[in-house]
C-alpha cells in the first residue's frame with residue numbers, strides 16, 4: 001500500500017509501503033492514486049513528496065504480478081496523474097529507484113536523491129522495456145545516447161552519475177526525505193510549465209541515424225538472440241521520431257510484444273530462480289533457515305594454479321585474510337605475481353582499494369594451522385587430494401572447514417580421510433574463479449548443515465550465487481555436461497562437422513558451441529579424466545573401439561589428444577588456430593579428412609543431419625540427466641539446475657535454463673523425441689527418458705513451479 005501523511009502543514013507525503021523493495025503492486029498503485037487525489041484536493045497542501053519506506057524508494061513494478069491477471073490502477077495513467085498534478089511533486093530517492101520506480105520518479109516534477117542511491121532501468125534483464133513512459137521520458141531528459149546505454153543494458157547508475165546525466169536535481173548525504181520536504185516547500189509556488197518531462201522536445205543529435213544503427217549493431221552482438229535489447233532501441237527511436245502521445249502508443253505496442261513473449265517468461269522465472277537457490281535444502285532435510293553458518297575470518301587456498309589464483313583473488317576482494325599455499329618456490333613466486341596483477345586490475349576496474357595485504361603466501365601447508373576454512377585447489381587427482389586432506393586434518397585447528405574445489409570427484413571419499421568428515425564440503429568454482437558468478441556447494445552424506453551453511457555464505461560474501469547440490473560424479477553441472485559432449489561426438493561420427501554443431505548451439509544462444517568451448521578449455525582435461533576412469537587404453541581396438549561398458553562410446557576426443565591436438569593452447573583441436581594460443585577458430589580440412597577416415601574405418605556412413613536433430617540430440621539428453629538428478633535428490637529443484645546452467649555453462653538466460661526450456665518445449669515432446677532417437681540408436685547412452693521425466697510428462701506437463709510437489713513425494717514412488 002501507500003501511506004498518506006501531512007508534513008510541516010503544507011507538504012503531502014506519500015510513502016510506498018511494500019517490503020522488501022516497495023514494488024509497485026496493485027495495492028501500492030491504488031494507494032498512490034488515492035493519496036495523490038487527496039493531496040490535490042486538500043487546499044492546505046501546496047506540494048507533495050513521494051518516498052519509500054525503510055530507505056528504499058521503489059524496486060519497480062511487482063514482477064510477481066506479471067504472471068497473473070492485472071488488477072488495480074495501471075501504471076501509465078498513474079504516472080500521468082502525477083505529472084499532470086497542479087502542485088509540485090518531489091521524489092525522495094533513497095536506496096533504489098529501478099524500473100517502474102524510476103518511471104515513477106521521472107513523472108515527478110523534481111528528484112532529490114541520497115548519495116548512496118542507485119537508479120536504473122533493469123527491465124531488459126526481465127525481457128521487457130520500461131513500459132510506463134521510461135523510454136519516452138528519459139531521452140527527453142538526458143538525450144538519446146545516454147538513454148540507449150541505460151535502457152538497453154539495464155546498467156544502474158549512482159546518484160552522482162544520475163546527477164551528472166541530469167536524471168536527478170540534487171544529491172544529498174543527509175536524510176533525502178527531509179531534504180525533499182524542504183525542497184518541496186521551496187518550490188511550492190513555482191510554475192510547473194518547465195517541469196513536465198513529457199512536454200520536453202526530444203534532443204535530435206545530427207548523427208541520429210548512425211547512433212541508432214550502432215546501438216542496434218551493439219545489441220545484436222551482445223544479445224545472443226534476446227529480443228528485448230533491440231526492442232528497447234526501437235522504443236527509444238519512437239521518442240525521437242514521434243510526438244509524446246504517439247511515442248507512448250508505440251512504447252505500449254512494443255511492450256506488449258515483449259510482455260507476451262516466451263523470453264520474458266523465461267527471464268522472469270530466472271529472476272526468481274536465482275533468488276530461490278539461496279533457500280537451499282539437502283536430501284537429508286537440512287535447510288537454510290535452520291542451519292547457522294560458522295564465522296570465517298581467515299581462509300586458506302592450497303594449490304595456486306589457475307583455479308587457486310582466482311579463488312585467492314575472490315577471497316581477498318571479499319575482505320577475508322588469505323593464506324595462499326603452493327609448495328614449489330618457483331610456482332609460488334609466479335602465482336604471487338599473477339595474483340597481484342589480477343588484484344590490481346580488479347581494484348582499478350571496480351574503483352576499490354587494493355587487497356594485497358590480505359594475502360600471506362607460503363610454501364608450507366603448516367601455514368594453514370590457524371585458519372577457519374581451507375579450500376584445496378590442486379589438480380583433479382584423487383590420490384593427491386586424499387594426501388592433502390589427511391595433512392589438513394592433522395594440521396588445521398579443530399572446527400576448521402575443509403573444502404575441495406574438485407569439479408566432480410567424490411566428496412565423501414575425501415571426507416573419509418579426515419577426523420571430522422562433517423566439516424568437509426565441496427566448493428566448486430568455475431574458471432576464471434574471480435570472475436564467474438557460480439559456486440556449486442557440494443554436500444556429502446556426512447557434511448553437517450553448519451558446514452553447508454558456511455560454504456553457502458562464503459560464496460555469497462564472494463559475490464557468487466551459491467547452489468547447494470548433492471555428491472555424485474560431476475555433481476550437477478558436469479554430470480549433465482557429459483551427456484551433451486557425448487552426443488556432440490556421436491553427431492560427428494554420424495556425419496556432422498564441429499562447425500555445424502557449434503552453429504546450431506550458437507544460434508540457440510550459447511556464447512560458444514560445444515567444440516569451440518572444448519578447444520578453449522583444452523581437450524586434454526577430459527582426456528585425463530577418461531584415462532583415470534580406464535576408458536582410454538590401447539586394448540580398446542577393432543570392434544571394441546567404440547564400446548565401453550556395453551554402451552556406445554566415441555573415442556574421437558581421445559584420438560585428437562593422441563595427435564597432440566589439445567585445442568587453442570596447441571593451435572589445433574576441433575578447429576585450427578593461427579598459432580598456439582590463437583583465439584580465432586577456423587575450420588580445419590585435416591579434421592574433415594580425419595573424420596572421413598574414422599568413419600570408413602568403423603563402417604559408418606555419413607548422413608545429412610538437420611538443425612533440429614543437432615539441437616535435440618545435444619540438449620534433450622542433458623535435460624533428461626537433469627531430471628535424473630532431481631529424481632536422485634542431487635538437486636532440490638529445477639531452479640538449482642537452471643541457475644547452474646545459466647551462470648556456469650553459458651545457457652542463454654532468455655531461455656530460462658534447461659529445465660525451464662524443457663517445460664516450455666513440453667515434457668511429453670521431450671520424452672517423445674528421446675524415445676525416437678533411442679529407437680534409432682539403441683546402443684547410445686543417455687537417450688532413455690528417466691522415470692521422473694516420464695512421470696511429469698504423463699501428468700499433463702505441470703507448470704515448473706509444481707514439479708517440486710511431485711519430486712518431494714517419497715522417492716520410492718517415482
Ligand SMILES: CCCCCCCCCCCCC/C=C/C(=O)SCCNC(=O)CCNC(=O)[C@H](O)C(C)(C)COP(=O)(O)OP(=O)(O)OC[C@H]1O[C@@H](n2cnc3c(N)ncnc32)[C@H](O)[C@@H]1OP(=O)(O)O
Nearest residue numbers: 023059060061062063064075099100122131132256259275
Ligand atoms: C500491454 C500488454 C500487457 C499489459 C500488461 C500490463 C503490464 C503493465 C506494466 C506497465 C509497465 C511496467 C514497466 C515497469 C516494469 C518494471 O518495473 S519491471 C521491474 C524492474 N525492477 C527490477 O528489475 C528490480 C529487480 N530487483 C532487484 O534488482 C533487486 O531485488 C534489488 C531491488 C536491487 C534488491 O536487491 P537485494 O537487496 O539483493 O535483494 P533481492 O534478494 O534481490 O530481493 C529481495 C526480495 O525482493 C524481491 N523483489 C525484488 N524486486 C522485486 C520486484 N520488482 N517485484 C517483486 N519482487 C521483487 C525478490 O524476489 C526478493 O524476494 P525473494 O525472492 O522472496 O527472496
